[in-house]
Amino acid sequence: NAGVTQTPKFRILKIGQSMTLQCTQDMNHNYMYWYRQDPGMGLKLIYYSVGAGITDKGEVPNGYNVSRSTTEDFPLRLELAAPSQTSVYFCASSYYRGQGEQYFGPGTRLTVT
């Protein structure tokens, strides 16, 4: 199993550009999450999903959108990028309604200039 994979690893965006961060898991997990981690800070939940077709907002959803059309994929869309969105983005998945290990992807380092 590859676990949780994310692409790209690094990206530089100009202010106002848009992009999609990809996340895929091959563990057949129902629960998937997107976090952002600012330098020297903790993990803040952006969006999460409890299954295909079901998504919900986390702590910091403004400026982002998600979709979950399949169990495997949970892309995160940034519209009109702003410098405040410079961060490392982690996708994670878990099997049992959040209780049990969350498996994290390797992260995407995004810089908006």
Next chain:
Amino acid sequence: GENVEQHPSTLSVQEGDSAVIKCTYSDSASNYFPWYKQELGKRPQLIIDIRSNVGEKKDQRIAVTLNKTAKHFSLHITETQPEDSAVYFCAAKSSNDYKLSFGAGTTVTVRA
């Protein structure tokens, strides 16, 4: 929602000494408490977790204790080694919820 506070924010210990990190949570319905370790530039990884029906759990040099009455839980690392240097995050999950609430993290440095 759940609020998790973590202390200290940084911790420096001599190799071989013990390290203790403490977290408090606000939601009395929380029933799952994991600890994650994040090495520099890497992804967070689960090192130990505890459920609310257990007071203590050990795994080799690491242990977690839970006090439900006081709503706090702690991570104990004994006989620290240089490879224990990392950022450690505590988290809590309410039985009413699907997501974890993370603490702000503790940067542990083990001095040789």
